[in-house]
Amino acid sequence: MKKITYSQFFSKHDRKILPIIRKATVGIAGAGGLGSNIAFSLVRAGIGKLIISDFDKIEPSNLNRQQYFIEQIGMPKVKALRDNLRMINPFSACEIHEIKLNEENIPIIYKNVDIMVEAFDKAEMKQMLIESWLIRFPEIPLIVASGLAGFGDNEKIRTKNLGNLFVIGDETAELDDEISPMAPKVGIVANMQANLVLELLIKNSKR
Amino acid sequence: MRKTILVNGREMEWEENLTIDEILKRNKFSFKMLVVKVNGKLIKKEEYKSFVVPPNADVKVIHLISGG
Numbered sequence: 001m002k003k004i005t006y007s008q009f010f011s012k013h014d015r016k017i018l019p020i021i022r023k024a025t026v027g028i029a030g031a032g033g034l035g036s037n038i039a040f041s042l043v044r045a046g047i048g049k050l051i052i053s054d055f056d057k058i059e060p061s062n063l064n065r066q067q068y069f070i071e072q073i074g075m076p077k078v079k080a081l082r083d084n085l086r087m088i089n090p091f092s093a094c095e096i097h098e099i100k101l102n103e104e105n106i107p108i109i110y111k112n113v114d115i116m117v118e119a120f121d122k123a124e125m126k127q128m129l130i131e132s133w134l135i136r137f138p139e140i141p142l143i144v145a146s147g148l149a150g151f152g153d154n155e156k157i158r159t160k161n162l163g164n165l166f167v168i169g170d171e172t173a174e175l176d177d178e179i180s181p182m183a184p185k186v187g188i189v190a191n192m193q194a195n196l197v198l199e200l201l202i203k204n205s206k207r
Numbered sequence: 208m209r210k211t212i213l214v215n216g217r218e219m220e221w222e223e224n225l226t227i228d229e230i231l232k233r234n235k236f237s238f239k240m241l242v243v244k245v246n247g248k249l250i251k252k253e254e255y256k257s258f259v260v261p262p263n264a265d266v267k268v269i270h271l272i273s274g275g
Contacts, residue, residue: 034275123240123273127252130242130271134249147272160269163247167269174272181274 006091013046017198020205025049026197027110029101029129030119031077032056033181034145036067036084037190038117038197043085043092045198050085053097053109054078065183101125103132111137114204115197118144119190134165141200147171148181148189157188159196168192210262221262227255230266240271 010018024047028035031054039050054077058068072080078096085094097109106129110116116137118129126144133142147169148157156170168189210221214234227243227250243250244267250258260266 030275032275119275121273121275123271126271126273127240127242131249131251135251144271145275146270148274149272162242162244162267162269165242165244167242169272171270171272174274186275 003090009089009091010046017202018046020201021046021198022048024114024201025051025112027051027113027116028053028119029106029110029117030054030121030125031066031081032062032119032121033065033186034148034190034193035117035119036077036081037065037187038119038194039081039085039094040067040088041191041194042197043089043094045194046089047092047197049093049095051095051097051110051113052078052081053099053101055098055100061180065181065186101129103128106132107136113140115200116140116142117193117197118142119193130165138164140164141166141204143168143193143196145169145189145193147174148185149174149179151182151185154188157185157192159192166196168196212260212262212264212266214266215268221260221264225260227258227260227266230260231255231268234268236268236270240273242269242271243267 026042026047028038028050031052056077058073058075058077058080060073068080076098078098082094082096116133118126120126141164143166146167160167211218212221245260245264
């Protein structure tokens, strides 16, 4: 197996912001379409540590948008994701939890993060996370995704800011349960979430 | 003088005992899963029928849509 050094990986990173990113811990709730894409981007960006939770295992239909491979079908998502991330950047720590998240375990698992990112599929879970997070950790930013179905309409994908809650998506398109979102828009929303993570880390470090 | 509130930036007439539930009905917020903030404070789902909105309140409602 090939190896690289820390300075090889980070040779072209922006020297001014790298120390901030290296110190950061980001929580991701969900390792599906959004979560796996967010994790890939943050790890490539050099994030210090990720904490990722998902109870699910990889199915063939997941491959249309989630950052997994045919060889990994049947594996728990968080284990496969950690393997994949290590093959990209071994200098980002990855703490995984193969667990179904709820109001009780979220504050325990994610209590030390600098920023929290929601990457669930079901709207009920999104609401559960928002309500428990904003009441328990009102000072830690939470970035949520809402509305990423279908294709096209790039200009409709927006970021809404409500204090420490950020909502990214087109907030309109909902397909029925049998149809999954498509890779391009999932990737766009996930990367807008990851991009906002970096923006908040840099902005908050200046305070 | 007519008292009003803002709902997602738009003015709406205020009246006594105006609950979140009533505001959602009148503005036809159709999705079941929502985030509601009044003057920056999160209002939980179980309080929608009981929380009374004061005049000049800034109400923000966001749809939570499945997918991810």
